[in-house]
Amino acid sequence: MMAIGHATVDFYQGAVPTLVPFLVAERHYGYVAASGIVLAATLLSSIVQPLFGALTDRWTMPWLIPASSLGAGLGIALSGPGDSYLLTWLAVALSGIGVAAYHPESARLARTASRGSHVAMGWYSLGGNIGFALAPVAVAPVLSTGGLGASPWLVAPAVAGVVLTASVIRSLARRAAAEQAAARGAGRDDWPVFLRLSAIIVCRSIVFVGLSAFIALYAQERVPGGSATGSAALFTLFAGGAVGTVLGGPLAARWGRVRTLRIAYGAAVPAVAGLVFVPGPALYAFAALTAAALYVPFSLHVTLGQDYLPNRIGTASGVTLGLAVSVGGVASPGIGALADAAGLRTALAPLIALCALAWLVAGTLTEPETEREPGPAPGTRAGAGTPGTR
Known part of the structure; x- marks a missing residue:
């Protein structure tokens, strides 16, 4: 159920880029104005998400989950009516803030529900990926039929999720509040390692967001078939991401989280190189x-971050799901500018180096030192682990 809720919120992250072509067509926005709408969601969401995480570290705030879900949906719903650029920008910013407010507390409750299972956290993360991927499929038909004036209908997923x-x-x-009180002061926050993990996530974010923004255009250049080749490449990218999310938990249960990270980022280097060349x-x-x-x-970043900062679970969730993830959207204009100047292949080539950098930094990480409880929690299979265990 937490994965379903995650899907309904991250739906609105995917709705923003789907909304942009309709704003360009109906309101004749230029590239600068259109990119400003995207930044309203990604930049503000990145900045405020750790702040919400810090708040949830001090107080349990379960009411924030339905409130932020409705805020995310309401922002997109209000982005269509009217012709004011400022009001549209503010509406999309409201949606971004709603998405930001959702993740820290939601990730905390997902950790409680998972009882330390990396596989379960993988399904929670997959829910968000599915919601993001379904947004174009749902948003485009609504706006194609009714224009931007039909955007109020897009609040429906948020209401359903709540x-x-x-x-x-x-x-x-109730369970999370008890766990938070019991765990307070139980471990030492390892900020140096957490910051290195955040650097890895930043590299990953720039690579994936950069590819998702330009792979359709790159495929049209490299593979005959017109626009269909671009759509196929984008679908392949999203589908591969869904498969990877599901695999992360079982691989971590077998090999450990840090080793799985190192292998994954090591594999990403030749994979991105092949894609580009x-x-x-x-x-x-x-x-x-x-x-x-x-x-x-992806899901391992979240659980590792929470275990590196055991006294600041909300902050860790906000950074691993927010600031460090969304920063890729801020870097995308730089990739686009390089593509205008030197071509897409040249613009995408530096992404290989970022994967290599992530792999090198992953080599400095260590598994968090956590304690296991005497037995498995009720309702879980033996060996699934307890919150904060590998």
């Missing part, structure tokens, strides 16, 4: 491999 998850959130909130339809295979390699560590 209704479906309300009882689960109430139940988990190997011509022809092989691009699709390398796109799938790249996405899988970049998404295998």
Whole structure:
């Protein structure tokens, strides 16, 4: 149920880039104005998400989950009516703030529900990825049929998510509050290692967001077939990411989280290189491999961050799911500028170096030192682990 709620919120992250072409077509926005709308969501969300994390470290705030869900949906719903650029910008910013407010407390409750299982956290993360990927499929038909004036209908996923998850959130909130009180002061926050993990996530974010922004155009250049080749490449990238998210938990249970990170980022280096330099339809295979390699560590970033900062679970969740992830959207204009000046291949080539940098920094990480409880928690299989264990 937490994965379903995650999907309904991250739906609105995917809705923003889908909304942009309709704003350009109906309101004749230029590239600068359009990119300003995207930045309203990504930049503000990145900045305020750690702040919400810090708040949830001090107080349990389960009410923030439904409130932020509705805020995310309401912002997109209000972005269409009217012609004011400022009001549209503010509406999209409201949606971004709603998304930001959702993740720290939601990730805390997901950790409680998972009882330390990396596989379960993988499914929670997959929910967000599915919501993001479904946004274009749902938003485009609504706006194609009714224009921007139909955007109020887009609040429906948020309302559905609140209704479906309300009882689960109430139940988990009581358990999470007890765990937070019991764990306070139980471990030492390892900020140096956490900052290195954040640097890895920043590298990953720039690579994946950069590829998702330009792979469709790159595929049209490299593979015959017109616009269909671009859509196929984008779908392959998203599908590979979903597969990688599901694989991350089982691989971590077998090999450990840090080793899994090192292997995944090591595999990403040749995968991105193949995507950039190997011509022809092989691009699709390398796109799938790249996405899988970049998404295998996705849920592991969250649990590692929480274990590196055991006294600041909300802050760790806000950074690993927010600031460090969304920063890729801020770097995308730089990739675009380089592409205008030197071509897409040249612009995408530095992403290989970022994967290599992530792999090198991953080599400095260590598994968090956590304690196991005497036995498995009720309702979990033996060996699944307890919160904060590998």
